[in-house]
Amino acid sequence: MNNILDIHSLHATIGEKKILNGIDLKIQSGEVHAIMGPNGSGKSTLANVLAGHPSCKVIDGNALFLGQDLVSLEPEVRAQLGLFLSFQNPAEIPGVRLDHFMRAGINAIRRSKNQDDVDILGFDRAITKKAEVVSMDPQLIKRSVNEGFSGGEKKRSEIMQMAVFEPTLAILDEPDSGLDVDALKIVAEGINTLRTKDNSLLLITHYNRILNYIEPDFVHILINGKIVHSGDKTLAQEVENKGYDWL
Amino acid sequence: MKETTIPNQFEKTFSEFEKISSKIDPEWVKSIRKESLLIANSLGLPTARRGNEEWKYTDIKALNKTLFSDFSTYNIDDKPIEINYKNLEDDSLHEKIVFKDGICISKTFQKDSYVSNILNDNDISPENSNQLRNYLAKLTILDENFFAALNTTFFSFGALIYIPDNTNITKPIHLSIESSSQSEGNVANPRILVVLGKNSNATLIEEYLSFTNTKYLNNAVIEIIIGENSNLNHYRMQNESIESYAITNTTVWIESYAHYESTVTDIGGSLVRNNLNVITKQEGASAKLNGIYIVDEKQHIDNQVIIDHAMPNTNSRELYKGILSGHSRSVFHGSIIVREGAYKVDANQADKNLLLSDNAEADTKPAFWVYCDDVKCGHGAACGKIDESAIFYLQSRGIPEIQARSMLIYAFANEIIKDIKDEFIREYIESFVQYKLEKLIEIR
Ligand SMILES: Nc1ncnc2c1ncn2[C@@H]1O[C@H](COP(=O)(O)OP(=O)(O)O)[C@@H](O)[C@H]1O
Ligand SMILES: [Mg+2]
Numbered sequence: 001m002n003n004i005l006d007i008h009s010l011h012a013t014i015g016e017k018k019i020l021n022g023i024d025l026k027i028q029s030g031e032v033h034a035i036m037g038p039n040g041s042g043k044s045t046l047a048n049v050l051a052g053h054p055s056c057k058v059i060d061g062n063a064l065f066l067g068q069d070l071v072s073l074e075p076e077v078r079a080q081l082g083l084f085l086s087f088q089n090p091a092e093i094p095g096v097r098l099d100h101f102m103r104a105g106i107n108a109i110r111r112s113k114n115q116d117d118v119d120i121l122g123f124d125r126a127i128t129k130k131a132e133v134v135s136m137d138p139q140l141i142k143r144s145v146n147e148g149f150s151g152g153e154k155k156r157s158e159i160m161q162m163a164v165f166e167p168t169l170a171i172l173d174e175p176d177s178g179l180d181v182d183a184l185k186i187v188a189e190g191i192n193t194l195r196t197k198d199n200s201l202l203l204i205t206h207y208n209r210i211l212n213y214i215e216p217d218f219v220h221i222l223i224n225g226k227i228v229h230s231g232d233k234t235l236a237q238e239v240e241n242k243g244y245d246w247l
Numbered sequence: 248m249k250e251t252t253i254p255n256q257f258e259k260t261f262s263e264f265e266k267i268s269s270k271i272d273p274e275w276v277k278s279i280r281k282e283s284l285l286i287a288n289s290l291g292l293p294t295a296r297r298g299n300e301e302w303k304y305t306d307i308k309a310l311n312k313t314l315f316s317d318f319s320t321y322n323i324d325d326k327p328i329e330i331n332y333k334n335l336e337d338d339s340l341h342e343k344i345v346f347k348d349g350i351c352i353s354k355t356f357q358k359d360s361y362v363s364n365i366l367n368d369n370d371i372s373p374e375n376s377n378q379l380r381n382y383l384a385k386l387t388i389l390d391e392n393f394f395a396a397l398n399t400t401f402f403s404f405g406a407l408i409y410i411p412d413n414t415n416i417t418k419p420i421h422l423s424i425e426s427s428s429q430s431e432g433n434v435a436n437p438r439i440l441v442v443l444g445k446n447s448n449a450t451l452i453e454e455y456l457s458f459t460n461t462k463y464l465n466n467a468v469i470e471i472i473i474g475e476n477s478n479l480n481h482y483r484m485q486n487e488s489i490e491s492y493a494i495t496n497t498t499v500w501i502e503s504y505a506h507y508e509s510t511v512t513d514i515g516g517s518l519v520r521n522n523l524n525v526i527t528k529q530e531g532a533s534a535k536l537n538g539i540y541i542v543d544e545k546q547h548i549d550n551q552v553i554i555d556h557a558m559p560n561t562n563s564r565e566l567y568k569g570i571l572s573g574h575s576r577s578v579f580h581g582s583i584i585v586r587e588g589a590y591k592v593d594a595n596q597a598d599k600n601l602l603l604s605d606n607a608e609a610d611t612k613p614a615f616w617v618y619c620d621d622v623k624c625g626h627g628a629a630c631g632k633i634d635e636s637a638i639f640y641l642q643s644r645g646i647p648e649i650q651a652r653s654m655l656i657y658a659f660a661n662e663i664i665k666d667i668k669d670e671f672i673r674e675y676i677e678s679f680v681q682y683k684l685e686k687l688i689e690i691r
Binding site: 051052053054074075076078079080084085087090091092093094095096101102104105106108109112145161165 | 634635636637639640641642643644645646647648650651654655658659661662
């Protein structure tokens with residue numbers, strides 16, 4: 001087992017507002033960590049801080065990814081090192097096709113490792129296969145990124161991208177929101193097929209239901225920008241029954 | 248307010264010019280020149296902006312200071328250089344014609360050439376000669392247009408492109424309009440007449456290039472008639488010197504069930520003004536007018552597009568997109584006229600701008616003059632900045648910020664580029680746009 005992520009006393013602000021108030025979290029290879037918490041508790045901010053969103057400022061602490069402090073790295077460098085964020089609300093990019101978007105990303109990552117660009121035809125075939133992981137309509141791949149996509153299609157697209165990028169650490173910010181029961185099952189099972197002993201998941205969710213399909217090794221409760229409680233998967237069930245007030 | 252110094256200068260210049268032109272011009276051209284000179288003199292440079300809607304946003308005063316000192320006109324000894332098209336490396340073209348400082352200097356002599364040199368072609372066929380006489384200076388309305396009148400007074404040679412009925416030319420005809428004058432204040436007046444017969448198809452590339460850094464004025468007039476059931480694809484790429492003034496006046500008549508498509512790409516020039524007047528002359532005529540302009544530093548671009556739906560069942564689609572950086576400024580003034588009785592007209596126009604700097608400014612001024620009830624007219628305008636959340640999204644997938652920005656900017660322009668059917672031209676315009684975008688992103 002290797003240390004994938006090691007967050008130590010992380011404090012962060014957005015504008016003037018303090019959002020993260022000292023986060024400590026260790027993730028090892030092969031593990032699934034779930035983060036739960038009420039709306040506005042800072043879950044997405046934590047994801048954004050790790051991915052390098054320019055409006056989140058780290059004011060204290062650090063976050064080591066494979067031994068390297070993320071805080072000073074450009075977002076693209078983090079991705080090149082193997083970090084992936086599945087967005088809660090991914091942006092629309094009119095005029096940029098989803099397949100071209102993914103190919104540009106893969107090629108940028110390959111160039112950072114002095115590898116040649118992917119073969120276009122081979123890549124096209126590969127992503128068609130990856131779309132099958134989440135039963136995504138292959139037509140969507142040729143359309144502008146997220147433009148006119150339904151909420152569910154956006155989520156499928158994010159997980160398909162996870163399949164394409166094969167990250168060491170995938171941070172999934174509410175991959176379940178807006179999905180009906182059937183779609184949730186498909187997306188969750190898709191995520192499961194991507195798990196290996198070498199990669200890890202940080203799964204942010206509001207609800208217990210996705211955890212019935214993706215079994216977490218650890219569950220953390222985030223309130224007011226702090227992890228107030230950690231436990232195993234039974235903690236998720238407890239939160240589901242009792243809410244957050246007892247914590 | 249009229250300028251007085253300028254007209255005097257024209258009189259003098261014209262009397263010099265006339266010494267040569269009178270030996271070349273047929274009588275009917277002589278009288279066109281005289282009339283135009285009168286108009287140019289009486290109008291003067293449109294420097295007054297107040298109460299002058301047409302020039303409200305574009306200040307032309309700077310032209311006064313440096314220009315009009317040197318007119319490119321013909322030299323009696325000028326003989327067109329013949330270009331044997333077969334020798335050109337680029338076999339993607341049907342034929343190519345070169346203008347130098349406003350003067351048409353070349354002529355092709357391949358067998359099925361469709362281009363002749365206006366007023367300087369001894370071999371001009373009676374048919375071509377008729378077309379000239381029927382249409383030259385008949386389309387452009389000179390009365391209120393100083394620059395068109397100036398061109399008509401002083402144009403020296405020029406290109407007539409006459410494509411007879413039932414002719415299908417698959418490869419483009421290329422007009423290469425080159426500026427190379429080393430004298431400061433040079434004025435060039437390229438003149439182009441395109442006559443497309445019935446049931447014919449053609450593609451025209453009108454490209455402006457510069458080999459000089461002097462301040463000059465390139466003042467082109469283009470007149471186009473598209474016959475019944477014919478199609479013309481017209482591409483303009485403008486990359487004049489960053490010091491120059493670039494003005495075009497284009498008038499297009501579209502006959503019944505004929506279609507005109509124009510794609511203009513402007514990246515050069517310090518002050519650029521394009522007047523495009525399109526008239527649907529007969530029922531069933533249609534037009535698609537697309538434009539991309541990419542400007543930076545202190546570049547100023549002003550597109551005045553008028554579509555005159557003179558007849559019923561005619562339609563038009565207009566999409567102009569601007570990318571502005573530095574202290575640049577754009578004006579889009581789009582007028583749609585629907586005449587009385589022109590029922591079932593379907594007209595739509597949009598101008599969208601992407602501002603890359605806080606100091607850039609884009610003005611969109613739509614105007615509708617609709618004198619008929621049963622019509623569909625739409626209009627859209629947008630002005631925005633790069634979506635930073637999309638930049639972060641791209642970066643989160645490993646793409647460096649600069650590349651992410653250029654991808655988004657390119658995608659904005661690509662809405663127009665992807666519509667270009669001819670692959671050779673699409674790739675050419677793609678590289679033209681990329682070339683300018685790379686400069687913008689470097690400067691940032
Ligand atoms: N761009 C922003 N500007 C100011 N405040 C923000 C911004 N984004 C999020 N916040 C605030 O940060 C807090 C945490 O938000 P977020 O991390 O999205 O919570 P969660 O994902 O847990 O619902 C909230 O109070 C929210 O209002
Ligand atoms: Mg959230």
